[in-house]
Amino acid sequence: MANRNKQVLIVGGGTAGWLAACYLNARINQHRNGSRIQITLIESPSIPRIGVGEATIPTLINTLQTIGFSEREFMVASDASFKQGIKFVNWLHPGHAYYHPFDRRAAGSGDNRGLQWAQSQRNIDFAYWLSTQAAFCDAGLAPKGLGQADYQSPLAYAYHLNAEKFADLLRSKGLGQGIVHRYAEVQGLERNSDSGDIRAVLTDAGERLSADLFIDCSGLRGLLIDEALQVPHVDYSPWLLCDRAVTLRVPFSVQRPDNRKPYTTATARSAGWSWDIPLADRRGLGYVYSSQFISDTEAEAELRRAEGAHSDSCSGQVLRFRVGRRAESWRHNCVALGLASGFIEPLESTGIYLVEYAAALLCEYFPHGDNSASLQQRFNRLLQNRYEEILNFIVLHYCLSQRDDTPFWREVRKPARIPAALQELFELWREKACSHTDFHDAMQLFGHMNYEYILYGMQFPAPPSLTAPSKKNLELPTWVKKELTLGREKLPLHNTWLRQELDTRN
Ligand SMILES: Cc1cc2nc3c(=O)[nH]c(=O)nc-3n(C[C@H](O)[C@H](O)[C@H](O)COP(=O)(O)OP(=O)(O)OC[C@H]3O[C@@H](n4cnc5c(N)ncnc54)[C@H](O)[C@@H]3O)c2cc1C
Known part of the structure; x- marks a missing residue:
């Protein structure tokens, strides 16, 4: 049967809804010779967006380029500034700080610099030994020079942004590209009693909006995926206590x-x-x-x-909020994205990334044909893997703490608060140092380089059998010294870059 253009209805006009609309439109309708889709987005004029989600990770650069924003257009409209990583303060104990910078020179499969550092005197902090970015952060420098082309820099970087303004920017891009938009509140829906699929949503304006695929971006309440389809919530609160x-x-x-x-x-x-x-x-x-x-x-x-x-x-x-994820983000003809799909606390700024990831997956796994079962199964598995992966990585930050000054910190350090997959990694790292072979999922967001920044930032020991009898003093590698000198010459202060390139209020 010849495929007709499928109708997609997105419910929710926050970052997730508009990002999904623009991204799907760009990837499926503008770059694909085959089937196209028709996208409608409905958002309530009275239910506010969550209004947070201001820190991002470098994956956003690719998403912005795919959607078709210039860096300047995006930064000016979203009140954006640069982000080169996260500085963790007081996590090991009060008075201690370390960086998880985005940048790190890959050193191939035999990379054992983590072990070298772990076996040393540790006289230079891990992040400063392996990257120039921590020092650039201390100096308040921008990640790129004045006049440098959009999205170009030798250093990995992301942005801080105003979430409301970013969603508005996405909306104006979507409207300009032919996405149909409705301001109304969804108050009910019709389902096919045989298949369980959603046939249409009903709005307070008296409209009935039908579609082939419904994307639930209604935020934490999960209007379609939770309230209508009742897909169970997988609770992460045994491991993440913040709510x-x-x-x-x-x-x-x-x-x-x-x-x-x-x-x-x-x-x-x-x-x-x-x-x-x-x-x-x-x-x-x-x-x-x-x-x-x-x-x-x-x-x-x-x-x-x-x-x-x-x-x-x-x-x-x-x-x-409650932490966790949907048991399935895609059930019947409904896919949940953003907060409707799940939420893990924003310690590593992964909320918008999860929207980007799921939107990219959906482009690849889009049900252009009539049978979506295999696509759905795979999509759910891949998304579940990302959530589990992020859960483990976030818990890593807590469980390595040496703080025992409050009941909260005494509680998060208990072994029962560590998911089994992370406990397995710790068992491994008692025998060998963390390395890239410990991470075998090709889609993994946080690999050994990220783990090492946290492990060694938090003073994780070398495996007992590999602890060197006499520990060496570290020196800054020559390439780090050279690039620090070069960076200090070429990179302007962050404020200077923003003022001169974007003409912002100081
Ligand atoms: C405390 C906190 C901090 C966070 N910090 C970060 C961060 O630093 N970095 C990051 O990447 N992520 C962060 N996140 C996650 C990030 O905010 C979200 O991933 C992102 O904003 C997407 O939200 P959303 O669009 O799913 O939901 P929302 O912004 O809540 O949007 C929901 C939309 O659904 C609409 N809606 C609801 N009900 C109906 C209805 N009945 N009919 C029609 N429309 C309806 C609303 O009007 C709204 O437009 C944070 C989240 C929280 C809770």
Whole structure:
């Protein structure tokens, strides 16, 4: 049977909905000779977006290019600044800090630099020994020079962005590219009683909108995947205790920084951790905490105390979430993306990445034909793998802590709080050092280089059988020294880059 153009209805106009709309349109309708799809997006005019999701990872560059944004257009419209990694403060113990930078020179399959460092005197911090980016972050430098082409840099980088403005930018791109848009609230749906498929959604404007494929981007509530199809939620709370966040926005009119930090700061706090994300015109702050260990009021007070008296004039907002994922993100003819699909706390900024990943998978696994069972099964497995992988990586940050100063930190360090797959890796690393062969999923987001930044940033020991009897002092490798000199000559301050290239308010 000849395939007709399939109709896709996206419910939700947050980052997930508009990113999926633009990405699917770009990949399927603009670059494919075969079947096309017709995309409609419906969003409620009265249910707000979550309004957070301000730190990203380098995968966003490819997504922005695919959708067709110039770097300048994107950065100006989204109040974006550069992000070169995350600085973790107070995670090992109060007073300690380390970086997880994006950049690291790959050294091939025999890379044993992690082991060399682990066996040494550790007189140079791991991230500074293996990358120049931690030092560039300290110096507040941009990841690219003035006048350098869009998205080009020898260093890996990502962005901090205003989530609302980014979703609006995606919306205007989508509308310009022919995506049909409705402002209305979905209040019900019709299902095929034989197949269980969704036939149409019903809106408060009295419309009935039918489609072949429904994409649920309705946020944490999961309007279609949860409330209608009742796909079970796989709970990650045995391993991740945080279930709330209080956020604050500190405009530069309230407190002007000397230089915007070109990285995200994640600071461990009494019952969780807080983010500090510098945008073009304000900082976004948020304290992610466990309601078992601190009340909303105490959490907000702790964040404000840490920030200082100027935060009194900034209003706070509490967000509640549950951590985990759908047992299946694709069931019947409904695919959930974004918060409707699942949520893992944003310690490594993986929320938008998971939308990018799922949207890219959906382009590849799009059900152009009549039988989607095998596509669906594979899509679900791949997405599940990503969630599990991210879960393990996030828990790694907590369980290596030496903090025992609060009940929260004593709890997260317990072996019962470590997922089995991560425990297996720890068993392995008691016998051998972490290396690339420990990670065998070709689609893995966080490989041995990321693990090493966290393990050795948190002072993980060398395996006992490989502990060197006399530990060597480390020297900075020649290439690091050369590139530090070059970088300091060529890279402007982050503020200077933003001001000169984007003409932002300082
Ligand atoms: C505390 C916190 C911090 C985060 N930080 C980061 C971060 O730093 N980096 C990162 O990558 N990710 C982060 N995330 C995740 C990120 O915010 C989300 O992945 C991203 O914003 C996508 O959200 P969404 O579009 O799925 O949901 P939302 O933004 O909530 O959008 C839901 C949409 O659905 C619509 N809707 C709801 N019900 C209906 C209805 N009945 N009819 C019609 N429309 C409806 C709403 O109007 C809205 O348009 C964070 C999340 C949380 C909770």
